[in-house]
Amino acid sequence: MAFSSIFCCVKGSDRKGKAKKQPSWRVFSLKELHSATNNFNYDNKLGEGGFGSVYWGQLWDGSQIAVKRLKVWSNKAEMEFAVEVEILARVRHKNLLSLRGYCAEGQERLIVYDYMPNLSLLSHLHGQHSAESLLDWKRRMNVAIGSAEGIAYLHHHATPHIIHRDIKASNVLLDSDFQAQVADFGFAKFIPDGATHVTTRVKGTLGYLAPEYAMLGKASESCDVYSFGILLLELASGKKPIEKVDLTVKRTITDWALPLVCEGKLSELADPRLSGNYVEEELKRLVLVALVCAQNRPEKRPTMLDVIELLKGEAKEKFTALENDEMFKIPPVVDDDVLSGTEGNADSTASEEKEPKPEIEKIEVQA
Numbered sequence: 001m002a003f004s005s006i007f008c009c010v011k012g013s014d015r016k017g018k019a020k021k022q023p024s025w026r027v028f029s030l031k032e033l034h035s036a037t038n039n040f041n042y043d044n045k046l047g048e049g050g051f052g053s054v055y056w057g058q059l060w061d062g063s064q065i066a067v068k069r070l071k072v073w074s075n076k077a078e079m080e081f082a083v084e085v086e087i088l089a090r091v092r093h094k095n096l097l098s099l100r101g102y103c104a105e106g107q108e109r110l111i112v113y114d115y116m117p118n119l120s121l122l123s124h125l126h127g128q129h130s131a132e133s134l135l136d137w138k139r140r141m142n143v144a145i146g147s148a149e150g151i152a153y154l155h156h157h158a159t160p161h162i163i164h165r166d167i168k169a170s171n172v173l174l175d176s177d178f179q180a181q182v183a184d185f186g187f188a189k190f191i192p193d194g195a196t197h198v199t200t201r202v203k204g205t206l207g208y209l210a211p212e213y214a215m216l217g218k219a220s221e222s223c224d225v226y227s228f229g230i231l232l233l234e235l236a237s238g239k240k241p242i243e244k245v246d247l248t249v250k251r252t253i254t255d256w257a258l259p260l261v262c263e264g265k266l267s268e269l270a271d272p273r274l275s276g277n278y279v280e281e282e283l284k285r286l287v288l289v290a291l292v293c294a295q296n297r298p299e300k301r302p303t304m305l306d307v308i309e310l311l312k313g314e315a316k317e318k319f320t321a322l323e324n325d326e327m328f329k330i331p332p333v334v335d336d337d338v339l340s341g342t343e344g345n346a347d348s349t350a351s352e353e354k355e356p357k358p359e360i361e362k363i364e365v366q367a
Contacts, residue, residue, distance in 0.1 A: 024098070025089060028112055030105040033057065033067055040069060046119065049170075051080070051186060056115060064115035065100055069108070080186040081109040087185040091158055095150030097173060097183035116181060118174035121231075125169055125238055130273075137278040139178045140235050144286060145311050146180035147172050151228060152304035154188075155221045161191040163198075163219055167227035168208050168241075169234055189219060207241025207252065211296050222298040228307070229293025233257055236286050238271030254294050261287060261328055285311060288322055295327060 036057030037044050046054045052071035058064055070077050081104075088099035088111075100112040118124070121143060124135045135143075154162040164171075165187040173181045187203045200219050202209070210226035212218045230241050233253045245251050260268050269287055270278055289310045293301055302310070309315035310322065 024092075025112075026101040028101045028103045028110070030103055030108055030110075032059075033103055033110055033112070035060075036065060037067055040067075047170075051077075064117075066113045066115045068111045068113070070110070077109065081111070083188060084185045085111060087162060087188050091154065091162070093150055093153040095146045095180055095182060096153065097181045113183070114175075116173040117176045118178055120170045121172040121174060121180070121235070122169035124174070125234060126240060133273045135178075135273075137274055137282070141279075141282055141286070141311075142178065143172065143174070143180045144232055144235055145308065147182055147231070148228065148304055148308050148311060150180065150182040151224055152308055154182075155224065155304050161221070163189050163191060163221055164224050164227075165189060165219055166204050166208075167224050167231060168205050169231060172231070191221070210298065212298055220298065221303070222301050225293045225301045225304060225307070226295075226298070228304070229290045229295075229301075230254070232286055232290035232293065233269075236271065236283060236290065237269050238273055254291065257287065258291055258327070261291065262330060281313075285313060285319065288319075288328070291327070292322060292325065 034040070036059050037055040038057075040053075040055055044055045044057065046056050046066060048054070052069050055067045055069065056064065057067050070081055081102075085099065085102050088097070092098070097116075098114050100114060102112060103110040118134075119129070120127075123129045124132075151164065151167065154164060162185075164182070164185065166184060167182070171182065171184040173183050175181060189198055189200060191198060198219050200217055202214060202217050204213070204227075208227040208230050210223040213220075213223045213226075230253060233239070234241060237253070237257065239253050239256065241253050242250050243253070243256075257269055260266070266280070266284055266287060267276075270276070270283055289302075289307055293307065295301060306315070306318065310319055313319070
């Protein structure tokens with residue numbers, strides 16, 4: 001389907017019961033974006049991924065923008081571009097990255113967003129800002145709750161409901177006040193009314209993929225919940241989703257964290273860069289919620305609305321029940337032989353399933 005025909009649907013779409021509003025985005029000319037980014041100068045590059053590159057730019061009125069430029073034009077890239085623009089045009093939430101506009105001229109496909117001065121959560125946990133320790137505990141809790149609220153909006157309030165499919169640290173951007181903005185909707189899927197999941201090609205990032213999605217291609221809101229659980233553990237501990245134990249063995253962040261919780265060693269889960277400056281009760285909430293989100297059985301994971309309540313400390317009875325959950329009672333036995341294959345292939349365990357393997361279209365390893 002052509003981009004123009006998909007986007008016509010966006011212009012005519014509207015939430016039930018609400019009057020139509022003028023869109024807050026606009027169509028940019030290629031000439032305008034060339035000028036704003038100094039002809040996509042290397043010095044303006046903010047980052048690069050499988051999709052292409054993101055550049056900083058400044059418009060004629062002085063406002064700062066970020067421009068995503070697709071690397072290679074193809075029908076597949078065209079579809080991802082159209083999906084992201086459509087979703088961004090539909091949704092408005094303080095914790096979702098806002099669409100400023102787009103450009104589709106010739107074979108160029110570009111999406112324009114507000115510029116986020118503090119870049120991504122990834123840059124502060126593992127990247128260029130990681131040594132600066134700008135993420136104190138209060139900011140981390142705000143990022144956790146803010147990003148949860150953005151994802152909950154997609155799952156429960158957007159019409160139709162939306163699953164993101166690529167929740168990870170590099171897709172949580174931070175504004176000038178370190179408020180979280182969930183970004184990058186190129187892999188997102190609409191969930192039809194009444195559907196429990198959609199079966200689709202597997203796309204995403206190793207370490208964040210829910211097992212049922214990685215092995216069987218079953219995508220649902222629960223898959224985003226799993227990814228968010230991994231993100232919370234990353235936020236609390238400063239560790240990557242998958243880390244090398246030695247030259248041949250890799251360990252997932254859940255396999256590292258769960259035994260420590262079972263043994264009551266919560267303090268060992270806190271990022272050393274915090275130097276002990278955190279609220280113990282909040283750390284406990286963050287870690288327990290993270291682990292219940294990232295458990296293998298999707299039916300036992302909470303919804304994002306439950307997650308928000310738990311993180312805010314508003315559901316005391318639910319949290320007491322969570323503390324007493326069996327998963328936190330007995331330290332699990334971790335098989336190093338299994339861990340050694342964790343990162344190599346997203347469907348490495350799928351051969352044990354009776355159902356056929358899904359088609360793996362795009363799996364990334366987050367550096």
